[in-house]
Amino acid sequence: MSATSSADEQPPASEPSSGAPAGEAPGGRHVAGPAVDEPPFGSTDPDTTRDAGDGTAEPGAAPSSDAPEPSPRDRYLLKLFGPRRLALGSTARDRLWGWLGPLLVTALAAVLRLYHLGYPKTLVFDETYYVKYAYSLLRSGYEAKWPDNPNPAFESGHVDTYLHQADYVVHPPLGKWMISLGLRFGGAENPWAWRISTAIVGIAAVWIVARIARRIFGSTLIGVLAGLFMAVDGEAIVHSRTSLLDNFVMFWGLVAFAFLILDREQARRRLADRCAAIVEAGGEIGKYGPRLGWRWYRFLAAVSLGLMCGTKWSGIYFIAVFGLLTVGWDMTARRAVGVRRWWEDAILVDGIPAALIMLPTALIAYLATWWGWFRNPMSYMRQWAEQNPGEGVSWLPPALRSFWQYHVQMWHFHNTLDTPHPYQANPLGWMLQWRPTSFYYESIQPGQQGCGSAPCSQAVTSLGNPVLWWAGALCLAVALVWLFIAKDWRATAVLAGVVAGWFPWFAYMHRTIFTFYSIVFTPWVMMGVAYVIALLLEETQGERRARRRVVVGVSVFVTVVVAVSLFFYPIWTAQTVPYTFWHLHMWLPSWI
Numbered sequence: 001m002s003a004t005s006s007a008d009e010q011p012p013a014s015e016p017s018s019g020a021p022a023g024e025a026p027g028g029r030h031v032a033g034p035a036v037d038e039p040p041f042g043s044t045d046p047d048t049t050r051d052a053g054d055g056t057a058e059p060g061a062a063p064s065s066d067a068p069e070p071s072p073r074d075r076y077l078l079k080l081f082g083p084r085r086l087a088l089g090s091t092a093r094d095r096l097w098g099w100l101g102p103l104l105v106t107a108l109a110a111v112l113r114l115y116h117l118g119y120p121k122t123l124v125f126d127e128t129y130y131v132k133y134a135y136s137l138l139r140s141g142y143e144a145k146w147p148d149n150p151n152p153a154f155e156s157g158h159v160d161t162y163l164h165q166a167d168y169v170v171h172p173p174l175g176k177w178m179i180s181l182g183l184r185f186g187g188a189e190n191p192w193a194w195r196i197s198t199a200i201v202g203i204a205a206v207w208i209v210a211r212i213a214r215r216i217f218g219s220t221l222i223g224v225l226a227g228l229f230m231a232v233d234g235e236a237i238v239h240s241r242t243s244l245l246d247n248f249v250m251f252w253g254l255v256a257f258a259f260l261i262l263d264r265e266q267a268r269r270r271l272a273d274r275c276a277a278i279v280e281a282g283g284e285i286g287k288y289g290p291r292l293g294w295r296w297y298r299f300l301a302a303v304s305l306g307l308m309c310g311t312k313w314s315g316i317y318f319i320a321v322f323g324l325l326t327v328g329w330d331m332t333a334r335r336a337v338g339v340r341r342w343w344e345d346a347i348l349v350d351g352i353p354a355a356l357i358m359l360p361t362a363l364i365a366y367l368a369t370w371w372g373w374f375r376n377p378m379s380y381m382r383q384w385a386e387q388n389p390g391e392g393v394s395w396l397p398p399a400l401r402s403f404w405q406y407h408v409q410m411w412h413f414h415n416t417l418d419t420p421h422p423y424q425a426n427p428l429g430w431m432l433q434w435r436p437t438s439f440y441y442e443s444i445q446p447g448q449q450g451c452g453s454a455p456c457s458q459a460v461t462s463l464g465n466p467v468l469w470w471a472g473a474l475c476l477a478v479a480l481v482w483l484f485i486a487k488d489w490r491a492t493a494v495l496a497g498v499v500a501g502w503f504p505w506f507a508y509m510h511r512t513i514f515t516f517y518s519i520v521f522t523p524w525v526m527m528g529v530a531y532v533i534a535l536l537l538e539e540t541q542g543e544r545r546a547r548r549r550v551v552v553g554v555s556v557f558v559t560v561v562v563a564v565s566l567f568f569y570p571i572w573t574a575q576t577v578p579y580t581f582w583h584l585h586m587w588l589p590s591w592i
Helices: 072-081 083-087 092-114 127-140 151-155 174-186 191-217 220-232 234-240 246-280 296-309 315-336 342-368 371-375 398-416 466-486 489-508 515-539 544-572 579-584
Strands: 022-024 030-032 437-444 456-462
Touching: 072 083, 072 246, 072 315, 092 191, 092 220, 092 234, 127 174, 174 191, 174 246, 191 220, 191 234, 191 246, 191 489, 191 515, 220 234, 220 515, 220 544, 234 246, 234 456, 234 515, 234 544, 246 296, 246 315, 246 489, 246 515, 296 315, 296 342, 315 342, 315 489, 371 398, 437 515, 456 515, 456 544, 456 579, 466 489, 466 515, 466 544, 489 515, 515 544
Parallel strands: none
Antiparallel strands: 022 030, 437 456
16 A cells, blocks of 8 residues: 655655745744645646635745745755645634634534433443443452343442353453443443443544544644544444443554654654755765654554554554554655655664564553453463463463463454354445444333333444445545545555454454444544545635535535434434334345
């Protein structure tokens, strides 16, 4: 997957050209380039500009002959970022909306996720495992077994019926520890406490999407739209109101991605500074470029990826994809500043150190999530090595030998799970939400729980906003095409999360899998829709009639998306509705 961008495609040189137009970077520092966007894809005309329609940029003009010549640093910044990203936040208005816009969509997300969070008052779908495991972790330090049919007692407030014996669990413990935080502060007898941790994580994810999309697309408007889509999407809402592990997996993957975006920007600014220092000292950029030093954001991304794996093993694929992504960005940066052997330089200076730092860091973070298992002798299989001398990996210390054997069993389970389930779904249909997962359904008789004279239903259906997801499938196809046509790094960023979160499941079609796993890459689907909106606005810059049509079309699309979310919200949140109303939402036979 290519990681090059339109800004990175300028011919390499030992010193950047001095003929770029003038603009202004954040903080009032002048840089080369109009304060709008990169040149149109495939074009190197510096006088061609774009606008994302957010009021932060205007068409630029060619610099006047008496304009001060930009410094080498500023010219390198232009090559590495493009004028649009450099102009982001350069006005007080944009800085205000850069915070206020994401705050507003995050507030909307909070309302949609926290409203009536304690309902249903029963354990929903796989909450029957994770909430009770989280409580036993909190109380005893290990996931305990429960007696037969424990849910009625647990749901009625009798929560201490677990047995003093470890149960066999097949997912790492971090997600359950996160659920236990809500139980710790809210009490396990309160249904809202079962879900408050996942709700907070889901709310935070909206904020991250809005802020990080703003950086990626160099537009406050597009960032806010991406956050809005995440705020109103059904998959994101349902998972934020249900204590499953997958919302935590999504969160840690998104945090890692955000850190890598920050690392990309920090590394490129360092590269611009150090290349400019070489040029100003009378040197030139030759076969190899400067070193960039310790990269804290990349380190934090590795920690986040380790925590992602410490929630579910599917985070392993994000380590692989994001690792290639960040090194690919380093390659294009070195190429853009004129390093002649940019690919070799990036591998030796950036790639190998990244692997030597990120992989052990992620592993240590993963192991840290098991600290409770190591310290508690009653944890499942904790004493396996002592009970089975000479078996397993004999050269490992006993604790690690037990740990390894436990992982062997977990791996076997995940690869052989083939128990039929009425809502299992082939990953080919996930993007179209072909077979959504019903988390909860209850028939309500007339006169009960606010039901009128006709039969009613209560449902929690893990169904994404169909308009958003169907548009998302098309937009990701456009992003893929645009990646090869325009070599736009933004398309690579959007597709990376989808590749890491979706594609690996095609290797596991032999086992039981569900559409709700797609929550892990939902943020990148939402950013994919925002990306195509950005492209439409950029490509119609300067064409009033076409721009007007795009603005109207985008406005209608956003309105429809919000309206559809309002329509589906009752069946995402178990509200009592007439059966006929529920049935109106079953647009496809496969949704029932």
